[in-house]
Amino acid sequence: MKADKIRNMDLGEIEREAQDGQEQLFRLRFQMGMGQLEGLKKYRGLRKDRARLLTIAAEKRAAGETASAAPPAKSPAKKSSARGKK
Secondary structure, three states: OOHHHHHOOOHHHHHHHHHHHHHHHHHHHHHHHOOOHHHHHHHHHHHHHHHHHHHHHHHHHHOOOOOOOOOOOOOOOOOOOOOOOO
16 A cells, blocks of 8 residues: 555544554464465565554644544553463
8 A cells, every 4th residue: 555545544544444454464474373375475565554554643643633433443452471470
């Protein structure tokens, strides 16, 4: 995805696209873990596209633009490790 196209989107759309990209990356990472390495180029491209989306979203937030009816971004829950605690 080109940066010019992303800049024409509003912040809510950008955040939705970034979330979709994160889900696609998860699926590809899972497939690659199962030994299906056909998606390596696609995986790298998705990572770069998602980075572009997040960078432009940060620029728009810094400029004072707000997301219009965008769902809140989900942050992955941290797992607490019981190892090492006695």
